[in-house]
Amino acid sequence: MTTGTPHDLTIAEVRLTPILVSDPPLLNTQGVHQPYTPRLIVEVVTADGITGVGETYGDTQYLELARPFAERLPGRRVTDLGGLFALADEVAVDRSRAGGRLDVGGLRGVQTADKLRLSVVSGFEVACLDATGKALGLPVHALLGGKVRDAVEYSAYLFYRWADHPEGVASEKDDWGAALDPAGVVAQARAFKERYGFRSFKLKGGVFPPEEEIAAVHALAEAFPGHPLRLDPNGAWSVETSLKVAGELGDVLEYLEDPALGTPAMARIAEESGVPLATNMCVTTFAEIQEAFTRGAVQVLLSDHHYWGGLRNTRELAAVCRAFGVGVSMHSNTHLGISLAAMTHVASTVPGLHHACDTHYPWQSEDVITERLVFRDGTVAVPDGPGLGVTLDRDRLGALHERWLADDGGLRDRDDAAAMRVADPGWTTPTVPRW
Ligand SMILES: O=C([O-])C(=O)C[C@H](O)[C@@H](O)C(=O)[O-]
Ligand SMILES: [Mg+2]
Numbered sequence: 558m559t560t561g562t563p564h565d566l567t568i569a570e571v572r573l574t575p576i577l578v579s580d581p582p583l584l585n586t587q588g589v590h591q592p593y594t595p596r597l598i599v600e601v602v603t604a605d606g607i608t609g610v611g612e613t614y615g616d617t618q619y620l621e622l623a624r625p626f627a628e629r630l631p632g633r634r635v636t637d638l639g640g641l642f643a644l645a646d647e648v649a650v651d652r653s654r655a656g657g658r659l660d661v662g663g664l665r666g667v668q669t670a671d672k673l674r675l676s677v678v679s680g681f682e683v684a685c686l687d688a689t690g691k692a693l694g695l696p697v698h699a700l701l702g703g704k705v706r707d708a709v710e711y712s713a714y715l716f717y718r719w720a721d722h723p724e725g726v727a728s729e730k731d732d733w734g735a736a737l738d739p740a741g742v743v744a745q746a747r748a749f750k751e752r753y754g755f756r757s758f759k760l761k762g763g764v765f766p767p768e769e770e771i772a773a774v775h776a777l778a779e780a781f782p783g784h785p786l787r788l789d790p791n792g793a794w795s796v797e798t799s800l801k802v803a804g805e806l807g808d809v810l811e812y813l814e815d816p817a818l819g820t821p822a823m824a825r826i827a828e829e830s831g832v833p834l835a836t837n838m839c840v841t842t843f844a845e846i847q848e849a850f851t852r853g854a855v856q857v858l859l860s861d862h863h864y865w866g867g868l869r870n871t872r873e874l875a876a877v878c879r880a881f882g883v884g885v886s887m888h889s890n891t892h893l894g895i896s897l898a899a900m901t902h903v904a905s906t907v908p909g910l911h912h913a914c915d916t917h918y919p920w921q922s923e924d925v926i927t928e929r930l931v932f933r934d935g936t937v938a939v940p941d942g943p944g945l946g947v948t949l950d951r952d953r954l955g956a957l958h959e960r961w962l963a964d965d966g967g968l969r970d971r972d973d974a975a976a977m978r979v980a981d982p983g984w985t986t987p988t989v990p991r992w
């Protein structure tokens with residue numbers, strides 16, 4: 558028997574490339590997406606010259622943690638994944654001693670220093686797994702224990718939206734058109750189904766008064782009988798409003814997502830309505846699980862490998878959910894193909910994934926990989942090539958980085974309320990509950 562020369566898996570170099578990616582004017586309860594959104598592309602290069610790629614949030618506070626983190630990686634091995642967490646703790650402690658800020662707001666659930674740190678770790682963890690897979694000639698799913706399905710189902714992520722960003726704002730155009738009422742939402746869902754074959758539909762709510770969103774979901778149920786439907790107002794409603802919505806939509810929803818904020822509110826809504834509740838806001842760290850699960854506040858946990866700290870943590874989370882009889886699926890934020898590949902690999906390894914995962918990917922017309930991932934019948938085929946199975950397009954990466962370098966208009970940090978103020982100068986982030 559012959560054995561190949563073992564690779565030197567020592568990290569020799571780490572490259573961080575912040576970019577700005579075009580984003581359509583998607584509405585949510587806090588405002589509207591800015592025309593460009595920040596992401597961070599991580600490259601980890603081994604002593605043998607193998608490059609692994611990862612992707613995570615790119616706002617300033619993530620970059621401020623990612624940079625000192627990256628500086629400490631050379632000399633470690635790409636296989637030392639457990640060590641990434643201790644390293645992140647060291648970096649965070651050093652930064653807080655130096656007076657660095659450690660929390661940000663927004664729609665990613667309550668942002669804690671812990672979550673920020675884990676989101677940074679996830680970009681490096683994925684890059685290390687990609688490099689290891691490439692060195693060993695194994696797909697990332699094999700490094701996670703092996704896939705249990707060949708394709709991962711995703712849901713269409715419907716948004717109320719304008720046709721274009723406000724006049725005078727530099728932006729890319731797309732052909733989706735506006736969706737601001739039930740007919741517009743149904744037309745958007747139809748386009749998603751025709752273009753990508755999605756079977757499940759999630760509507761981002763919390764934008765219009767609940768009666769209008771209830772009407773939109775009823776219109777979807779009528780237009781797409783038998784298709785799983787979800788509505789997610791990002792905690793914009795009171796318990797009373799949530800119970801009213803649950804009462805009206807309970808028989809057509811697969812689940813209601815984050816109707817109100819916090820475990821006590823979610824527990825009451827779940828108990829009194831009997832409608833399954835999903836979350837990517839109420840439980841976003843391991844520390845929050847025990848209370849929420851034992852109080853029955855959550856029936857479907859939407860993991861997000863970015864803020865749960867990577868693909869291995871996502872599997873651990875899925876195991877905890879299994880133990881509590883809580884369903885598991887995935888949440889997303891604006892992301893590119895590297896993250897979609899990572900999501901697909903880990904989702905392919907999770908037993909009992911009974912709900913289609915969310916993805917923003919169809920809204921993103923730009924990417925940094927040579928071949929975009931494709932949806933067929935609403936699914937992404939699990940890549941079986943080495944690593945993640947994606948190839949970085951250096952020209953595209955460079956162009957999107959140039960855009961980031963050139964930005965002086967505050968786009969390096971996601972701020973949906975600021976984007977809304979361009980159209981509505983009096984807009985302030987609504988207080989919760991909004992209705
Ligand atoms: O499920 C969710 O809560 C999300 O997808 C959060 C995102 O920030 C979404 O609201 C968005 O992109 O506007
Ligand atoms: Mg959500």
